[in-house]
Amino acid sequence: MTRRTDVVVVGGGQAGLAAGYHLRRRGLDSVILDAGPAPGGSWQHMWDSLHLFSPAEHSSLPGRLMPAQPGEPYPGAGHVVEYLTDYEKRYDLPVRRDTRVNAVRRDADRLLVEADAGTWRARAVISATGTWSRPFLPAVPGRAAFTGRQVHTVNYRSPADFAGQRVVVVGGGNSGAQIAADLALSGHAEVVWATRRPPRFLPDDIDGRALFDVATARRRALDAGRTDTGGVASLGDIVAVPPVRAARDAGRLTAKPMFARLTATGVRWADGSRSDADAIVWCTGFRPALAHLAPMNLRGPRGRVPTEGTRALDEPRLHLLGYGDWTGPASATLIGVGRTARDAVHAITQLP
Incomplete structure (x- = not known):
């Protein structure tokens, strides 16, 4: 019918x-x-x-x-x-x-x-x-070879799920920063945060109210034929919510440049060094x-x-x-x- x-x-x-x-x-x-x-x-x-x-x-x-x-x-x-x-x-x-x-x-x-x-x-x-x-997973060399656990943001729930594990969190946006901070502050896991470019934190006083205003101003400028202001992206990528600020200020949220490939037991960095890992959390959008x-x-x-x-x-x-x-x-x-x-x-x- x-x-x-x-x-x-x-x-x-x-x-x-x-x-x-x-x-x-x-x-x-x-x-x-x-x-x-x-x-x-x-x-x-x-x-x-x-x-x-x-x-x-x-x-x-x-x-x-x-x-x-x-x-x-x-x-x-x-x-x-x-x-x-x-x-x-x-x-x-x-x-x-x-x-x-x-x-x-x-x-x-x-x-x-x-x-x-x-x-x-x-x-x-x-x-x-x-x-x-529709979670996105990047085509990183060796992804199929890694024998540990791989989850995307959609599957992440709690640091307790990674107790005693070595975890690599991948992604330089809000979800990557928040999940890396969540794991680091919990003390449950040993965490490495990997990003394709250095993370850009927005000023600590910026929250969703200001981001909405910035995005709206950009749209109005474009509609009026004025110069693109860059919108939110011009300010940074990561909103410094309280847990992210706490982990960052404690020195527990320092990103490493993205690894070159996954291996069976972890990651290999661009300089040829290796790190063992039990799990990868893909915060890749x-x-x-x-x-x-x-x-x-x-x-x-x-x-x-x-x-x-x-x-x-x-x-x-x-x-x-x-x-x-x-x-x-x-x-x-x-x-x-x-x-x-x-x-x-x-x-x-x-x-x-």
Whole structure:
């Protein structure tokens, strides 16, 4: 059976909920299809010690401020899951769980959304699947030869899982710094942090509030034809959240240049020296989860769909929400996605 609706949102994490909020305010019939069994999106799967970069009041979706977490200036991932769960219920958003979308196809003046629970025919589709389901592992020489444990950020939970082990953490971004700090401060493991370039810490007083403002200013400058300010990347790569500052200031967060290759028992550095390792934690980022859009053949460079704002250039009925700055400034953040969700829904209301 094929169901009809105005808009199908693919993904029920923070971006999908923000879209659902604005769709409801505009009076559009919609459904949010989410592959997961419970609310919270990728926040359900974060490591135990993860905290937001910003206070709760600066980490909110449209229409509902995130309440503060008692005793925590920067809320933890579990608090975010509770907030998203409450948000979904508060606005009675039409989320269907355990519903995986396999394909989105063109069908005359509509788009067909094919899921394992059936097919929807819609005026427009908002893709909000994020990146968490597509972890990226670099093609490092010897990776297949290493006999120890290899995990990606998506699989990391706690230092206790690495008790007594020699661990190499790979990656110079926020997740690499936070996980290396988590392991180093715990005393459970012997940690080496490897990065492709020297890590760049943002000033200690910079948090998510300032990053959102910087990203927004860059987008406005580009839209106005002014010089690219460089955005957040011009300031640094790593937000110095309290655990990262503590490990750095204690001298326990010093990065080594990336190793040349993996061996069966560890790593070999560029100077030919070797270090034994029991585990590698790959904090090497993600790619957008866009396999459901493959039938429309829209992908451009770097696996992205070319967009103007959130709208796909070659398919105006499709909007991409929350994948990063290429779909709106700070759109992969709680505070940033609301504005781009609003803009996407407004554009959908203008469709013929």
